[in-house]
Amino acid sequence: MFKRVSAAIAAGLLVAAGLAACGGDSGGGKDDGKITMGFAQVGAESGWRTANTKNIQESAKAAGIELKFSDAQGKQENQIKAIRSYIAQKVDVIAFSPKIESGWDQVLKEAKDAGIPVILTDRAVDSKDPSFYKTFLGSDFVLEGKKAGEWLVTDSKAAKGAVNVIQLEGTAGSAPANDRTSGFADAIKADPKIKIVASQDGDFSRAKGKEVMEALLKAHPEANVLFAQNDDMGLGAMEAIEAAGKKPGVDIKIVTIDAVKDGMTALANGQFNYIVECNPLLGPQLMDLAKQVVDGKSVPKRVLTKESAFDQTQAKAALPSRQY
Numbered sequence: 001m002f003k004r005v006s007a008a009i010a011a012g013l014l015v016a017a018g019l020a021a022c023g024g025d026s027g028g029g030k031d032d033g034k035i036t037m038g039f040a041q042v043g044a045e046s047g048w049r050t051a052n053t054k055n056i057q058e059s060a061k062a063a064g065i066e067l068k069f070s071d072a073q074g075k076q077e078n079q080i081k082a083i084r085s086y087i088a089q090k091v092d093v094i095a096f097s098p099k100i101e102s103g104w105d106q107v108l109k110e111a112k113d114a115g116i117p118v119i120l121t122d123r124a125v126d127s128k129d130p131s132f133y134k135t136f137l138g139s140d141f142v143l144e145g146k147k148a149g150e151w152l153v154t155d156s157k158a159a160k161g162a163v164n165v166i167q168l169e170g171t172a173g174s175a176p177a178n179d180r181t182s183g184f185a186d187a188i189k190a191d192p193k194i195k196i197v198a199s200q201d202g203d204f205s206r207a208k209g210k211e212v213m214e215a216l217l218k219a220h221p222e223a224n225v226l227f228a229q230n231d232d233m234g235l236g237a238m239e240a241i242e243a244a245g246k247k248p249g250v251d252i253k254i255v256t257i258d259a260v261k262d263g264m265t266a267l268a269n270g271q272f273n274y275i276v277e278c279n280p281l282l283g284p285q286l287m288d289l290a291k292q293v294v295d296g297k298s299v300p301k302r303v304l305t306k307e308s309a310f311d312q313t314q315a316k317a318a319l320p321s322r323q324y
Helices: 002-021 047-063 076-088 105-113 141-158 175-188 206-219 231-243 261-268 283-294 312-321
Strands: 036-041 066-071 093-096 118-121 135-138 163-169 194-201 225-228 253-258 274-277 302-304
Touching: 036 047, 036 076, 047 066, 047 231, 047 261, 047 283, 066 076, 076 093, 076 105, 093 283, 105 118, 118 283, 135 283, 141 163, 141 175, 141 194, 141 225, 141 253, 141 274, 163 175, 163 206, 163 231, 175 194, 194 206, 206 231, 225 231, 231 253, 231 261, 253 261, 261 274, 261 312
Parallel strands: 036 066, 036 093, 093 118, 118 135, 135 302, 163 194, 163 225, 225 253, 253 274
Antiparallel strands: none
């Protein structure tokens, strides 16, 4: 009996020692002082996203942050699985670009309960509890849509007839799609000649942009403007416009958002007419915020990225030094 009790005590001491060696704190972290970040990327649906991923990976390396990276391939359930995996691995901080705005509260609560801070990048969530994340780093999507609409209002001042717009929206339910739609609609109210004759989800992809534009051109031959909520959809739609025997940038004016190289090239060539920038190079700002939240420092709840807009002349000047 004594031997069994002694063995049990010894086993208990070993378990306690093992727990102490693992750090015991639910927020993860390692004694070597190096920060580990789990990043759940939404996918690789566009040139913008590819540039965003590359910049985050390079910035983590430059900042000395160990990056655990996952590509959700455009599926919210994959992002949630990745976040839960990072919680189980006890990373120091979690960052992700949410596929859509809704459906995150449960997994974000799990991260909070584990003591792991979360940073939203590029896209927001509609969580009822803002304490589930520390900060949101990204663009002002409403302003981007508004800039696109304001350019169209200015450009349409000399138009004698109706300005009939086809709008290619981004992924349904995503923050950029919702906000860009809102901003654009608000801006074009200034000119009653401008009318959105069709608006459909193009999922931020070039292939879907082409497919949707082909159908909408047949249904709305009167369309003379395209507002694509990212360059890739605009580039796909450009192919559909050409296939329909029309000249992009002339017969149908094109305004987009992003300003990736392919889009800027189309703008410089006169196939696009205007691009509002959405900067994907969030990496340096993200790593700086990660270090601050892991150190327990207070950070702004909303951090904006610096962005511009381009016409044809400005695109030609910017292209040679464009990083993405």
